[in-house]
């Protein structure tokens with residue numbers, strides 16, 4: 404007799420997902436790059452590379468470096484621009500795959516313009532405001548580090564769109580709970596965290612920083628406990644759904660985030676070493692729920708035992 408099927412459906416901030424596994428912005432291109440590796444319908448959906456109004460070139464190389472238990476990057480939001488995303492990339496995505504478009508702007512009104520352009524576009528199931536890029540000189544990190552600026556950003560984008568709105572938070576803050584509360588107060592539908600951790604590394608043979616930009620964002624397995632702590636604190640602080648991100652490499656990692664209060668999770672750096680990682684993680688979460696007698700994977704959210 405086969406075990407009862409587990410219901411893996413999740414509603415994240417008004418976005419209906421087949422399962423709670425998304426892929427993280429900047430690590431999954433525009434989805435099209437991964438069609439050769441998996442049927443995109445095996446995952447809940449994906450967050451596309453952050454978009455600006457105009458196409459944008461990134462930083463000069465080296466802008467990616469492998470470090471112990473993770474990677475550094477200072478890509479700096481190279482992207483095709485919102486128009487090319489809509490006309491060239493989205494048509495390549497199969498029907499039934501929720502796409503979350505990530506927005507970025509070097510000033511607040513520019514975020515609102517990108518949000519307006521993406522609202523109502525078929526296949527765009529929701530928006531994620533990138534308030535937290537750790538290596539862009541103008542904008543990015545400032546928006547996610549100052550609660551007053553973050554409030555203005557969320558308020559402005561909220562006024563520009565009625566699409567489900569996630570705000571992606573920076574780990575480079577003193578109180579993640581405070582930032583989560585700002586998003587809730589300003590009308591966000593959910594929060595995603597964490598973005599990469601500001602960091603650097605050095606090659607002692609050349610005495611140069613590994614990245615031309617000197618500073619970059621640190622991601623991958625090493626940041627998991629830090630991300631987990633922040634997701635736990637944010638989930639305790641607000642009623643908004645939380646999308647957990649940071650170092651998730653396998654299903655066990657993903658389940659930890661769900662137990663700590665995440666409604667869904669995003670897989671980032673792991674896509675580089677295993678392009679099927681997200682699909683395998685979705686299967687693994689379902690298997691865990693079945694083995695532990697859960698009828699739905701949604702019941703795992705916040706099921707951490709702390710007594």
Ligand SMILES: Cc1cc2nc3c(=O)[nH]c(=O)nc-3n(C[C@H](O)[C@H](O)[C@H](O)COP(=O)(O)O)c2cc1C
Pocket residue numbers: 427428429430452453474476478480505533571597598599621622623624626648649650651669670671672673
């Ligand atoms: C090469 C690279 C590019 C990234 N680009 C973006 C981006 O454009 N927008 C964004 O919100 N996050 C971006 N991120 C951050 C990831 O989405 C994710 O928040 C972070 O890497 C932590 O998750 P991970 O440890 O699973 O990679 C990027 C990360 C990497 C490694």
